[in-house]
Amino acid sequence: MKKKVLINVFLMLAVMLLAGCSVSKFIPEGSYLLDDVKIESDNKEIKSSQMNLYVRQTSNAKWFSIVKLPMYIYSASGLDSTKWLNRFWRKIGEAPVIYDRETARETREEMEKAVQNMGYMGATVDMDEVPSGNRMKVYYSIHSGQPYVVERLTYDISDSKIAAYLAEDSTHTRLYEGMRFDVNVLDEERQRITQYLQDRGYYRFNKDFITYQADTMLNTHRVGLTMRLLPYRRTKDDAPQPHRQYTLRNVRYVLGVDFAELSEDALRGLDSISSGGVGLFYKDRPFLRPRVVTDYNHLHPGDLYCSRNVQDTYSSLARLSVLKYSNIRFDEVRLPGDSARVDAYIFLSKNKNKALSFEIEGTNSAGDLGAAASASFIHRNLFKGSETFTLKLRGAYEAVSGLEGYANSNYVEYGVESSINFPEFMFPFLSSDFKRRVRATSEVSVKFNSQVRPEFERTLASAAWSYRWSRRGKATHRFDVLDINYVYMPYISDAFNDYLDRMDQVNPLLRHSYEDLFIVRMGYTYTYNSAGGNAMKAAKSNSYSIRFNIEESGNLLYGFSRLVHKKPKYGDAYQLANIDFAQYVKMDIDFAKNFVIDDRNSLVFHAGLGIACPYGNSRSLPFEKLYFSGGANSVRGWRVRTLGPGSYRGDGNTIDYVNHTGDIKLDLNIEYRTYLFWKLNGAAFIDAGNVWNIRTQGTQTEGVFKFNRFYKQLAVAYGLGIRFDLDFLILRFDGGMKAINPMYTGKDRYPIVSPDFKRDFAFHFAVGYPF
Template structure:
């Protein structure tokens, strides 16, 4: 503990010394830009909306508190030829020197932005405050009285477009009484353009739309008129109404090389077929069935051009793993003054077959081992972009800490799993049109795993049938139509049975070390407001996600057992072919939100609850479906599966620290540090509980008048290495409130910390939420 405090105090002293020389490299007569503040006198003008116009930003702060990188830079000497000085300057940040010209340009741009918001008389005053060689910069925004839209008029000389806009008027962003906000006016231009592009106006864009705004004399009221200009192919041409285009024919080119010329005449094709009046051109062999191509289209000959359906077609072909790229081109037919378009779907083939080898080290509660796997994947098994995968895996581990009476200390595992994913919705008795609308993928999977431990041998086999689909790019659905898992234990050590199973009081052990059948179905809903964007939403954007999952098992089998009059076994369970089956209902809800402070700092919140209820044919939840607390993705002041249930202190037995109810909540302050490193400060809370009271889990049962006193709390710091394609995470957590104790010093380690007792280190891949 003393060593820990020594390191903390040393770091504080070093930073304090560095802060004394924050202006070490600021030239005479110049100032370090220490802080920028934007203040407004109108709540409709948010300072954050004007921050983008600031041209200079002060040196960045870690966790919005300390300008660590500036201090690191200032630790360097003035001799830039020395290696140590160059290194410190490279990893640090040079001081930002205040530039008056940049400040004035930012002021001018803010004035324009305020005017564009409808405050035409608004102004921005720039002022500074200096202390020694540091400067604080202030932008004070005076909004003035806003200009309000008094009346709306439309100047549209294209009768058909005028009819379209009249029918769509309820979606208009323009309203009487609104502020004369240029941003809203431009958004309405884009909305109209998008709407017309969905209704055949292939050549339309927002530049055909403009506005005039006339102010009523001596008032702040504006008469606004929207103008939609007629079409001109060239400047000197006469104006004409905009043309609506229809699709003439659609052709497929399946061997398009993106590195070659995009001209159709330069594409190397050798043969073609016609399927339902769709020409399909290919080079040597058609690698996709024609039906797969045509069913991926969202438009057809004779349809009005629709930009939304074009984008949907892109999405449909993007789901086909047999393809690497898709490019859709439209060419006007060269027959007179035609309004017909020929569509060309240009497809680039992906690599269909691959073999992957993986080697990994394992660490199970301190026991070291190794595992290796080899997998084969075919992304076009039946020429319909079906993805087939088969994977073989083997693992070996040396187990320590076993008592006498076991024949060996080795753990071996062998397994094989296979799956096939179809890019369409497979279900009998459904029409092709209905299946095309859903756009779901179907996955069939099987798995077999054999484990040999000193205590027992275990075989697990499973088969599943599920569907996945995405809607609006933000919502993901998954339906597990059926998932059958069989757990078989052909051998158990006599010592293991005597020590754990035959004691009579450990129901969880007895239940989870018997042959068991689990037949379940479930539904999973996942919403992410960031959609499919590849942003690092931890820092870059405000976003939130919602996840909901529900599953049940054993209900159909229980109904069949009751109807068939099957007799129960000695444990009061129904069995199929002598194998008892699990029956439970499980539901989970999870919410996470990210709030961006600036481009380097953000807050992240997370809360999750779950409950699993065994009933009818089961008294306990299967081990794989139980909840655990503690670890890198839970309350990080405790080790993996080392917390709970309730105020149970644990007895070293993993199965005894499991539960049926879960609660987790976290808050993190995340900050970019330097290079690819990010830092985090966090507070976690949570625990697990059981629904029933078990003798081997004293204090673990959930009670409404006690559960809130049994919520554990932890705090800590984390370091993350962002390697773009994945993130390595290192978190150190300290216990703050320990629910094992009801009162006293041990309950509040935040006030009486002991490093060896309260600290837990975690290494993980990816963010905790």
């Protein structure tokens, strides 16, 4: 009853606030508040969303596309801007947008011009103003009319060599008879031809040398289109001449030195060395091995100038962390009878070799607060090949609550990890040309981690070798060739041992997760992002991402062991160095889709599925490989590791988190994201998911996956979130409420109908978006 009263009071205060935030005081007399802008089109090919680009004045932002709360927050301030409270409301709010008729007319003209450029030469755009009190709604109506169509397409190209090139590439042209006379397409074709010719030696070519002549036929919507190639002129007064193909004469890398004027004289006084036909110039000593420079170089003396090779060289050099930046400049050789040659100068600026950083962070694991600190050392040029060496030390402390009967209620973790990253494929028999084409890194790493909990102590040691690579495009690949993990349990408390004994009746495989174990795994991960990994672009445009991962462990060891011994010597499992090794296969797939509604609102959908199967040498997955549900990136109505498997409820014991794991995981999420004010964004979300086991574990049958009931065991949550966007970092605060709880029956199964805030609410703090 008290909660309902508080909710009603809150709603009344919100209504009073909105009612008291009069916008009228900020609207000058005779002016209007721009209430809304609508675009309508009589042609399905002309979408309103396309025309939004030309709207020069939009109305105030709406939270979740419903209410203009930022404007009302601003309006809560008084007219006296000297008061700090008024300044505060104005800073976090948004000033009312006052309608500007001249800007609206410019929008109409720009929109009309844009539609005409799409081939609808007779198109018109009407603008209707609909006032209501001191508010104004503006409607733009697009009347496209009949499109103009290219009936005849001809080419006027006197340069026979370029004509032959274009004929060779005719299958890629954007122009064809019967196409709509779209000015945008014509310009795209100019850009495409320019890029095509610049990749074939035409260093001085630009799109202004390509022009169009369009002849419209009287009283028809048919166009005769001629593409014309203009001859080359350095200046307007020069005589026309054929376009020339340029060849690279010299390719020179200049390390740690820069000069404004490109000349032979500028290189005097520098030491030099030649490698692979490329000259390296430096002072004192080069900070990169000559072979490294030539392996990342795509420009070679004697080759035709190619703009793609220039960009590939930039991209390759960008992978070298030792470089602060690179700059490629060309000098045209001006010699009698030899004017079609250029010298390439590539200037490399050195980054700081070494860096030391410190990090302090707060932690919150299922409500237990703690702190962690780490120190990292980076060397970006360990062997003068831009190899990145990293050494990181980390320590953490957490106050564990709810563990009765333990003298020590602290969680302490410390660890050290080190890695060396090579900016290429470190593998024998690979040619330099292959390494140059594929953007790859190789990494070797070792880690040691010690966890001291009240219930047990765990030590993890690992060593790994992996490759990561990508080609042109938006896909990346990761291949873990070998990843060896050793889990050592030096101490298990008597109380935890008793707990494992009791759980043998419910989950007899649980004990295997707390025994010494070797994990020798291989894995492959494929990631595709339609935005090309650009987080800003992904957030502001329709985009999607796919992630697929598969890994296996123990198969080679198991096969070798079976060759040597038909049966295990000790127990039920084969061993490596007298320690059991894990054998399993695991597969995950994630999909996320971002639908942009406007520049302030978007809808994001995410689906994730994971399946892992232990077999052969293992009866259960290693604890680190088990799935869990709940938490900031899953079903946010539950705390991490408190949901599932299936309808398993648990005994409420703090240690029971070890049972809330499974071999199968399903996550379904939908989130509406909106801009609030200043650096704050909001979100409303609905989550669904759970984890399940593949086979029955003791008496815990409610956690086993069954096709005829798994959908009934899906947990559902809803909630709101705040994101604090610091440009380089996003801090996220989410509050989730349980809607459907498969762990209960009866009315408690549907807390959305009768919520209990203490029981059904979960708060999460995280860094970055959940998906």
